[in-house]
Amino acid sequence: MQPEEVAIGVKFARENNVRLVIRNTGHDILGKSEGYGSLQIWIKYIQKGISFQERYTPSDPCASNEWTGSAMTIAGGYVWKDVYDVAFKRKITVVGGGDPTVGCIGGYTQGGGHSPASHDYGLAADQVLEAQVVLANGNIVTANACQFPDLYFAIRGGGGGSYGVVTSMTVKAYPSKPVVAQSLTITPRSDDSEVLLDAITDVYQQYPDIMDAGFSGYGSWSIGNTTAASAKRAAVYIHIVAAMGKCIAESKEAFDALFETLQKYNGSSLDISVAWYEFPTYGAYYQAMSGVSQPVGPPNSAMTSQMFGKSALTANRTALRNIIGIMAGSPEECASNTVELVGGGKVLTDGLDKYSGVNPAWRSTYIVNIVSRAWTDDADAQAIKNDVTYVKGGAMRSLNPFLGSYMNEVWTSSLWRD
Numbered sequence: 385m386q387p388e389e390v391a392i393g394v395k396f397a398r399e400n401n402v403r404l405v406i407r408n409t410g411h412d413i414l415g416k417s418e419g420y421g422s423l424q425i426w427i428k429y430i431q432k433g434i435s436f437q438e439r440y441t442p443s444d445p446c447a448s449n450e451w452t453g454s455a456m457t458i459a460g461g462y463v464w465k466d467v468y469d470v471a472f473k474r475k476i477t478v479v480g481g482g483d484p485t486v487g488c489i490g491g492y493t494q495g496g497g498h499s500p501a502s503h504d505y506g507l508a509a510d511q512v513l514e515a516q517v518v519l520a521n522g523n524i525v526t527a528n529a530c531q532f533p534d535l536y537f538a539i540r541g542g543g544g545g546s547y548g549v550v551t552s553m554t555v556k557a558y559p560s561k562p563v564v565a566q567s568l569t570i571t572p573r574s575d576d577s578e579v580l581l582d583a584i585t586d587v588y589q590q591y592p593d594i595m596d597a598g599f600s601g602y603g604s605w606s607i608g609n610t611t612a613a614s615a616k617r618a619a620v621y622i623h624i625v626a627a628m629g630k631c632i633a634e635s636k637e638a639f640d641a642l643f644e645t646l647q648k649y650n651g652s653s654l655d656i657s658v659a660w661y662e663f664p665t666y667g668a669y670y671q672a673m674s675g676v677s678q679p680v681g682p683p684n685s686a687m688t689s690q691m692f693g694k695s696a697l698t699a700n701r702t703a704l705r706n707i708i709g710i711m712a713g714s715p716e717e718c719a720s721n722t723v724e725l726v727g728g729g730k731v732l733t734d735g736l737d738k739y740s741g742v743n744p745a746w747r748s749t750y751i752v753n754i755v756s757r758a759w760t761d762d763a764d765a766q767a768i769k770n771d772v773t774y775v776k777g778g779a780m781r782s783l784n785p786f787l788g789s790y791m792n793e794v795w796t797s798s799l800w801r802d
Contacts, residue, residue: 385429387516387524387551394549395522397423406545408461408490411483413687413793416491416545427490428461430551434470435459440513440554448529451513454557458488459516472667475560477501479508482602482674489515489553491544495792496742498726498752500674501666503600504558504628506730509541509742511555517548524551529739541742543791562662563669564635565626566599569657570646577607577619579653581712583646584621585705588723590642592694592750594625595728597638601625601674603723608715619715624673625725632662684765686772687756689794690780691727691749691787703783710779711755719776722754745787752790753780 397404407417408427417424440455456478458467465484471477479499486492497508505511514528517535527536538547570587572580584605603623627635643658650656663669697704713719727749734740735747755776757768 385426386432387430387518390425390430390518390549390551391522391524393423393425394518394520398520398522406490406549408492408544409463409485409487411486412491412544414791425549426461427549427551428487430460431462432459432552433457434462434467436470436474436476436557437554440556442528442530443514443526443554444528444531446514446528446530449513451556454559455513455554456557457552457554459552461490462488464488468667468670471557472560472665472671475665475667477505477558477560477666478555479505479511481508489550491792493553493555494539494542494544494546494550496541496746496790497792498724498731498790500600500602500626500670500726501628502726502731503595503598503729505556506734507541507742507746508555509539510730510734510737510740512536512540513554513556515539515550515554516552517550519548533739537739537741540740560665560667561629562664563626563628563666564630564632565601565624565661565663565669565673566635566639567624567657567659567661567673568603568622569655570621571655572619573653573655576653577712577715579649580605580607580619580621581708582705583649583654585701585708586645587621587623587642588697588704588708588751589701590645591697591723591725592728593641594638595725595750597635598627598630598729599625599635599638600627600725600729602725604721605723606718606720607712608718623723623725626669626673628666632660636660684760684762685756685758686769687754687794688772688777688780689752689754689789690777690784691745691790692751692753692780692784693748693787694750696784697750707779707783711753711776713757713771713776717757717771719755719757719772722756724752724754725750727751743788743791749787752793754793755780 403422405419405422405424435457437455442449463485464480479501493508517527601624605621607619759768
């Protein structure tokens with residue numbers, strides 16, 4: 385399929401008053417790319433290649449362009465694995481999904497797009513130098529800082545499938561740096577999960593300092609087994625974080641305060657395991673420790689997310705501990721928490737870009753926390769939806785009420801139709 389064929393489809397839908405839905409890969413928790421009875425445009429059938437420019441040259445003589453580094457053009461519905469295959473061979477870094485099966489130019493980037501590389505280089509939306517877009521009238525245009533600047537602003541974080549059909553994007557590319565990574569696992573030595581929650585609170589309080597030292601990554605924790613079919617309970621906290629361009633001695637210093645705090649638990653009430661790794665490039669790190677394809681989620685599940693700023697995590701330990709207890713729920717609830725250390729650093733400062741359309745809350749965000757629960761009995765569905773949305777989600781919002789959720793990772797009970 386060619387962009388010109390997309391234009392024909394858009395024109396047909398407009399002239400015949402047919403509902404139109406834009407679908408990239410369908411990797412969409414909110415189901416924004418679904419629509420009963422609609423004409424669906426699948427961008428994955430447009431694949432005109434992935435190209436690399438050693439020095440970016442705009443497709444038009446845009447005087448407002450200030451980027452003089454390298455760039456990659458993603459011309460179609462590719463997933464990040466496709467782009468990484470090109471980038472990592474050249475030892476360059478692009479800001480893309482932690483999951484390599486996520487689509488590149490669709491809702492991921494247009495909705496913001498966090499990445500293991502976001503701390504150093506910003507959100508995926510902030511990387512877009514220009515894009516080819518099919519408008520609602522069927523015209524095919526190039527959007528950048530000079531042409532259609534309002535559209536350029538909108539597709540750089542304003543949400544996927546809303547302002548036109550994006551068929552190609554050119555994004556910034558960076559020389560790769562060495563990476564130091566750390567894995568941390570904390571498990572309780574008894575059935576008492578309270579001490580694990582105490583330690584998790586200590587970790588959350590240290591996130592901003594750790595991230596200010598250059599680290600980013602992802603973690604997860606639960607006080608109950610998240611596999612509903614199993615009666616065995618497993619309480620654990622685990623994360624993998626990494627920093628670019630640092631030596632291992634400097635990297636370890638960033639965790640001195642945290643490990644001093646955790647020492648009071650180690651070997652008595654908790655088992656704490658730490659491992660350090662060094663990689664010559666970002667690509668080597670990503671392929672070894674980050675680029676894991678996530679399994680398809682259970683069909684019956686509820687989730688919500690919340691952004692947290694620095695003061696919400698550090699100002700009041702008692703309040704934070706109380707919120708974490710609510711997020712955890714009881715072991716029988718099997719609630720799962722995912723922690724995304726994807727803010728701070730360049731994410732905070734890119735708000736100065738007048739063409740950034742991402743939620744301004746990102747410019748105060750250090751972590752995004754996701755809470756989810758699943759059910760096997762439909763009789764439990766509404767109660768679990770309410771718990772995730774109003775109890776656990778409400779508790780997170782009370783701690784940082786003005787930042788909100790990340791649009792690509794939120795699903796509350798109001799979005800379900802039973």
